[in-house]
Amino acid sequence: GNSVTQMEGPVTLSEEAFLTINCTYTATGYPSLFWYVQYPGEGLQLLLKATKADDKGSNKGFEATYRKETTSFHLEKGSVQVSDSAVYFCAGSGAGSYQLTFGKGTKLSVIP
Amino acid sequence: DTAVSQTPKYLVTQMGNDKSIKCEQNLGHDTMYWYKQDSKKFLKIMFSYNNKELIINETVPNRFSPKSPDKAHLNLHINSLELGDSAVYFCASSQDFLGTSHTGELFFGEGSRLTVL
Numbered sequence: 001g002n003s004v005t006q007m008e009g010p011v012t013l014s015e016e017a018f019l020t021i022n023c024t025y026t027a028t029g030y031p032s033l034f035w036y037v038q039y040p041g042e043g044l045q046l047l048l049k050a051t052k053a054d055d056k057g058s059n060k061g062f063e064a065t066y067r068k069e070t071t072s073f074h075l076e077k078g079s080v081q082v083s084d085s086a087v088y089f090c091a092g093s094g095a096g097s098y099q100l101t102f103g104k105g106t107k108l109s110v111i112p
Numbered sequence: 113d114t115a116v117s118q119t120p121k122y123l124v125t126q127m128g129n130d131k132s133i134k135c136e137q138n139l140g141h142d143t144m145y146w147y148k149q150d151s152k153k154f155l156k157i158m159f160s161y162n163n164k165e166l167i168i169n170e171t172v173p174n175r176f177s178p179k180s181p182d183k184a185h186l187n188l189h190i191n192s193l194e195l196g197d198s199a200v201y202f203c204a205s206s207q208d209f210l211g212t213s214h215t216g217e218l219f220f221g222e223g224s225r226l227t228v229l
Contacts, residue, residue, distance in 0.1 A: 043223055
């Protein structure tokens with residue numbers, strides 16, 4: 001079956017620091033990959049996605065590139081803000097999977 | 113306009129009680145889901161309905177029973193509540209069934225925090 005592994009948190013950064021949250025996947029075939037974000041007290045919302053190898057998803061200054069050779073989809077942002085404090089979930093779906101498989105989430109706290 | 117709305121937002125109840133959580137989506141989506149998020153933020157799918165038909169039923173105690181009166185609604189009824197049922201329950205919807213579309217975008221409600229005492 002499919003599985004998604006992301007780095008465990010929590011991660012605490014100062015404002016304007018560089019962010020990387022690692023995510024790797026195991027799947028049959030080539031899944032579509034996603035990053036979801038959950039702000040405090042809210043449900044998850046899609047941050048970005050990539051549906052095939054070498055695709056780059058980007059949104060709100062965040063980026064992630066679908067790397068087939070390393071089966072990875074690491075989330076990056078060049079300069080984080082306090083408002084980026086949230087829990088970030090990597091997820092994958094694909095052939096043979098009836099559901100979106102989520103990683104365990106990484107809590108990010110950005111301090112001024 | 114809230115796309116996916118669920119009620120109640122908070123629910124505190126005693127062990128052994130029966131409770132329901134309601135969910136409605138106004139996005140015209142065909143597929144709806146219930147997820148459980150534990151205290152460590154781990155998300156686990158419980159059920160999925162496509163056009164009112166159950167398509168995913170993970171290993172969930174049969175005390176949990178979903179009901180979909182129409183494709184815009186998916187309610188969750190829980191019998192004989194236990195301490196371990198305390199969690200945040202999220203309803204979500206997608207335009208079509210993930211197994212076929214691979215679009216993967218789920219739209220989540222704000223969650224219903226259930227506390228069993």
